Amino acid sequence: MTGFLSNLVQYKGLFRMITVLGIGGTFQIGFQISTITYMSQHVKAFINETWLERYGYPIQQDNLLFLWSITVSIFGIGGLLGSSGSRYLTVKFGKKKCLLCNNVLMIVAASIMGCSKISQSFEMVLIGRFMCGVSAGLCVPLHHQYVGEISPRKLRGFANSTSSFFWSLGKAIGQISGQRELLGSRSLWPMLMASCGLPALVQLVTLPFFPESPPYLLMQKGDQEGCEKAIRQLWGEGQHQAEIDDIMKEKATMKNTKILSVLELVKEPAFRWQLYMIVILTATIQLCGINAIYFYTFEVLQTAGFDEKMASYMTLSIGLSELVAAVVCSSIIERLGRKVLLRGGYWIMGSLLAAITVTLSLQDWYFWMPYCSLALIILFTVVFAVGPGGATVSTRVEIFKLSCRPPALVISAVMNWLGVFVIGTSFPFIVERLKHFCFLIFMVVLFTSGIIIHLFLPETKGKSIMEITEEFNKLNFKNKHIPETPNHVTEDYTFCTRL
Secondary structure (H helix, E strand, O other): OHHHHHHHHHOHHHHHHHHHHHHHOHHHHHHHHHHHHHOHHHHHHHHHHHHHHHHOOOOOHHHHHHHHHHHHHHHHHHHHHHHHOHHHHHHHHOHHHHHHHHHHHHHHHHHHHHOOOOOOOHHHHHHHHHHHHHHHHHHHHHHHHHHHHHOOHHHHHHHHHHHHHHHHHHHHHHHHHOOOOOOOOOOOHHHHHHOOHHHHHHHHHHHHHOOOOHHHHHHOOOOHHHHHHHHHHHHOOOOOHHHHHHHHHHHHOOOOOOOOOHHHHHHOHHHHHHHHHHHHHHHHHHHOOHHHHHHOHHHHHHHOOOOHHHHHHHHHHHHHHHHHHHHHHHHHHHHHOHHHHHHHHHHHHHHHHHHHHHHHHOOOOOOOHHHHHHHHHHHHHHHHHHHHHHHHHHHHHHOOOOOOHHHHHHHHHHHHHHHHHHHHHHHHHHHHHHHHHHHHHHHHHHHHHHHHHHHHOOOOOOOOHHHHHHHHHHHHOOOOOOOOOOOOOOOOOOOOOOO
16 A cells, blocks of 8 residues: 555656546446446337327337347447547547547537437437447547556556546446436436536546657657656656666667558568457457446346346446456556456356356246346456456557557457447347347357467566567467567667656
């Protein structure tokens, strides 16, 4: 605790910026994912009422289910488009400018959704959700890159894991706001949808007072003075030569650093296993079952035997448990390392899904079995937040150099949002067909990914990007000759290494 407090004082600029980035970043996504759950009944009723007023007859149940699934999943389509453009916008305008413009887009989207009921247009909900998805798709990879680049090595795992904390915090705040006593009522649900503009407004107002990331200023803009100023603003006036040397070593391998395109990264053999790992990590996050529980918590709990009112409070308990677990992850990630949290988390989550399937199968046999299902669901989200939730973000950022980090995160984000759309669209129908046995699909994915991580992922805790790259080179080239520099790197570049 003493060490954390001393870091908090020394790196107060860093912690402030992480807070600002988190509020407008993964907090926003967690908030929207949780609030849509509470608006399920109200939005369906609104669609039905609008349809009846327009056409004179109620909408068919299948069509209503389809429109609702589109309302949920169109967020993923927008995210897919936003993340696809994140590399180009980041390289051209920088992370800070992109985030500021992105906040404006989110505020406009929130206004459109907030006016949907007054305008008697459920299409405005779809448009607003799509725009929110575009904004989220752009801000998430920017958030992860930004946090990873502004953090010193000893705080890198902690800083990256805060993405999971803000995600969980957003979910918890969304779940609290979505209660019937607050904004989850039939009359106030448009305000709940529009409230996603508040975090964007906070970031829009505060972010201009913080700098661009030091590596970006030095390696992309060639602004050594700006880099030094940013380091002092974020890290204080202490000794940071080791971290500065890491930036200098990476810069020294390049002249006029070139950011790879997605296609160039895919073709580059020096990053083959890094890409394998990011694909596996991203796919596992989507197919581990957590998003299914996020999007359709009510349906899952009602399947477990809880009535609608009780399910609302049970969802809140799940979100609060996950928030506490995310704090635990931030405190232990630098002690246990990323690999242990990923591997162990996958295997424990897979075992819990098997147990959830059993309890759901036996819920009609014993009156207390639904409570066992609830306890297992809460434990499942806790294990996710403690392990893969925070460790995945940190690992994805740490295994790539600056020159290929933007396209790598584009690949990850595209897969992520595609998974959000597919799960959001298909899960209601999967549940209808397979019932509780649908979780067995996710169980198989978790055990398989845990084995792959155990065999092939190097530990990144406490290592520089050059050391991590050397570990991956053993997999990428095996007994082959390892090139001194990748194909996209040009001649050496030297400069002063003193602040």
